[in-house]
Amino acid sequence: MDEPLFSLQNLTYSYDGKTLIFDQFSFDVLKGETIFLTGPNGVGKTTLLQIIAGLLSNGHLTYRAYYKGNPVQLVAIRRYISYVTAEPPLFSKLTGYENIECFRLLWRLDRTYYQKVEAICHTLGMADWLALPVDQYSLGTLQKLHIAIALGRPVELYLMDEPFNSLDVTSRDILAEWIQTDNRASYIIASHVHQDKFPSARVLTLARPVRKEGIW
Numbered sequence: 048m049d050e051p052l053f054s055l056q057n058l059t060y061s062y063d064g065k066t067l068i069f070d071q072f073s074f075d076v077l078k079g080e081t082i083f084l085t086g087p088n089g090v091g092k093t094t095l096l097q098i099i100a101g102l103l104s105n106g107h108l109t110y111r112a113y114y115k116g117n118p119v120q121l122v123a124i125r126r127y128i129s130y131v132t133a134e135p136p137l138f139s140k141l142t143g144y145e146n147i148e149c150f151r152l153l154w155r156l157d158r159t160y161y162q163k164v165e166a167i168c169h170t171l172g173m174a175d176w177l178a179l180p181v182d183q184y185s186l187g188t189l190q191k192l193h194i195a196i197a198l199g200r201p202v203e204l205y206l207m208d209e210p211f212n213s214l215d216v217t218s219r220d221i222l223a224e225w226i227q228t229d230n231r232a233s234y235i236i237a238s239h240v241h242q243d244k245f246p247s248a249r250v251l252t253l254a255r256p257v258r259k260e261g262i263w
């Protein structure tokens with residue numbers, strides 16, 4: 048069997064040291080696979096993505112993680128991961144082009160990044176907006192730019208938190224197709240909708256831990 052790209056083992060997490068969100072939870076991500084992350088509201092989908100992205104190192108967190116078989120700390124593998132967060136983290140007074148440039152500089156990428164993001168914006172039908180400040184964008188257009196900025200980053204693991212929420216039906220289909228034609232990278236998509244558009248994805252359904260309280 049293929050070695051996982053990423054493996055998270057025995058994850059236990061609590062925000063407050065009392066209520067457990069995860070209790071000894073483990074899963075692997077294979078190279079090139081798409082995981083559809085589902086489960087009821089409040090079960091921990093966003094929390095899991097934030098933990099993988101190395102953004103929740105506070106709280107009560109224990110785990111073992113492996114990237115390509117090597118033991119890692121999650122904060123140390125941020126550079127291998129690109130994250131479409133639920134709220135687009137864009138600069139509202141800057142244009143789409145300027146926002147792309149900010150992320151290019153932040154991630155120290157060359158000009159090919161710029162072209163790739165622009166191409167994704169074209170595919171999602173919003174490239175005509177790029178010269179305008181993003182505070183003039185509709186919610187869906189803003190989300191498309193955010194998605195393009197994150198997916199344009201050349202990494203092997205993409206995390207997406209409810210990426211379809213503000214998109215119209217056509218754009219949802221285009222995005223689903225775009226993701227599925229990318230066999231190079233792995234995707235973890237937390238979403239309540241559009242699972243049927245990912246027939247080859249593995250569905251990972253989160254459930255509340257049986258043990259409710261942690262001992263820290």
Ligand SMILES: Nc1ncnc2c1ncn2[C@@H]1O[C@H](COP(=O)(O)OP(=O)(O)OP(=O)(O)O)[C@@H](O)[C@H]1O
Pocket residue numbers: 062063068086087088089090091092093094095
């Ligand atoms: N910063 C925080 N501090 C304390 N508790 C939090 C915090 N963020 C989330 N929680 C709690 O952690 C649990 C998991 O929340 P999370 O947002 O990860 O769920 P989710 O599965 O993504 O939900 P949804 O489907 O509604 O988006 C919830 O009970 C939530 O109230």
